[in-house]
Amino acid sequence: MAQKRIAKEYSELQKKPLEGMKISLPSEADMHQWQILIDGPKGSPYEGGVFTLHLSLPTEYPFKPPTLSFKTKIYHPNVTNDDKGSMCLGMLRADEWKPSSKIDAVLSFAKALLLEPQADDAVEGGIAREYKENKKEFVKNAKAWTKQYAKR
Amino acid sequence: MSAQSYDTFVLAFSDPAINSADPQRARVDGNSSFEIFDDSHVQTLSSNNGEGDIEGLLYVPDLLPSDLCFHMSTSYIPINVTRLSDLPATEYLYVAIAPWISARCALSYLAAAQGATAFMFYHPDNGSSTPPPVSDPSWDLGDGGRWKAQNKFPVYAIPGLEGAIIMQELAQYNGNSSNPLIQGILAYEQFDQSDYVRLYTSFGTDGSSNLPSLWAFLLIVLGIVIVLIGTTSFSMHFFQRRHRNALRRRVERGEVDLESLGIKRSTPVSQEEIDKLPTYIYTPSSDTPKETTANPPNHSSPASSDPLPSQTFYSQSSCTICLEDFIPNEDKVRSLPCHHIYHPQCIDTHLSSRSSRCPVCMAQVLPRKNEPITYAMVRAERRIRERERRERGEDADGQWSSNLRGRFESGRRVFSMPVPHVFSGSNNEHTRSQIEMDTVGGGARAASSPLRLPNLATLEMSGAQSEDPRLPPANGYPRRALILRQATRPRPGQSLEDEETERWARMPTWRRALGTIFPGFR
Ligand SMILES: [Zn+2]
């Protein structure tokens, strides 16, 4: 069932792409691994950058949540600052996930998170503190990273 | 073992050297001869090897004439007293007896009694009272008690008067049939005139009457400890059980939702429970849906008594798990208590492998009964309730709404991205029907049990359409539910239950045993 649903969601997203996102399959043979290019949303410190994300859909999808990771380094409280760049938050958590949630929602969620980080639920404590206490500094750093790592 | 009593009596017995094939023994009646039985004045000085029957022919050990004690003893010991040489040399046990004249002489006697089964001492001037206990300085041999280890036999003390009497009788019941007393007894007991008549002593070392001393004390202490542990354990179990039952009742009444509080992991549903959920053939028209399985007991007649099913059938045209449209009059669909419908193969996988909740509205599928409630849940729930009470107290001055609204807002964003409502384009036909579904489902649930915590989907809808009278009040339970949810959210993907199980597994066995006996001790 996973295959069919993933194919359906993929073709739907190709037909009606989400704004500022390009979705592709690194390997046509494997529907479970998606590559997504997200434009940094307007009005966020990530504006002007383009971020590569990796979406991995488990074989139990949609019963288990997909995992989303940033391949492009990003200065963000909810994305781990390591080579995994993983994001585990909200609907992507195993106990929050609903099988009725769709990938477009997951991606929209990721994009919304770029616009507004969730400092209270951070994986990078230092960045979260900075975001809460010294937003100016945070914006400066995030912009610098965007410039350095997320160049078009 | 210590002795409680001793019995010294006259024994007639055949000479084993002459008649070893058929040894004869006869206890001579004490009334017509001599007997001392004392069960209240025996003192144990050393209990070495004092096990089993301690008995034997009574005699006075021989000291060397060169030993000063030999001479010191003459005033206490008659000349013709029974010596080892007056007893047959084979197959008999011997008990030695001697007056305790001085420490040095006691050592001499002990050394001379090697081979005896026991030694009997008496203070010649002790009278008829119980000899002093072993701790008394009168028994001190000046070697710090080493003599006890050196002698392999037990040593007892008897009253001085009894000792003196026995000493006299040891001289009477001695010798051969030329002694008229011996001759009379041998004749009376029909023994051969060459046989023996001597004093015999046996000690009563009854184990059970020994108990009142140290063992009994230890047993009493042990008993008290066991009773204390038992009552403590019992009352802890009792109170925890009461708390668990109270929480279970509240869960059953729908006042608490453990899963949404993050206290309990959602439980997969057994196939048996899944089979109780009705299935229908999907019909898009207003025709009464055809039922394909027997009505479950909790849905007496979903088609006729409940107006919602048909409505549900209109608004939900596809399965939200596989995203396929239902094929009218062909696809079998399973209806959950919240009236969301799915392909059985889709929803069954979800229910049996993941969660007992509807994938769309998170409503509970299982009847809220027989939920295993652990004490950890009770504590977690109480903690949450107290925190909530505190929050309410803080907000009582009018800051309530603004304070809470902020949390509510952030809680909504963090924990549940409303799939269709916030992000999807509203021109999507499928999505719109989902919104309708959520509204209908939420309203139905709110109406049927107003106290139950609404799920998040409903909350989002209530935020968007708070004027809808079917929805829970905007400032009642829903917000509270959200705050609780946020405040108690455990680590991602892990519920309190998992943590508890993990912690329990990491504990050493003794901690687990202790935790089982004293459930509060964790
Ligand atoms: Zn389906």
Ligand SMILES: [Zn+2]
């Ligand atoms: Zn539902």
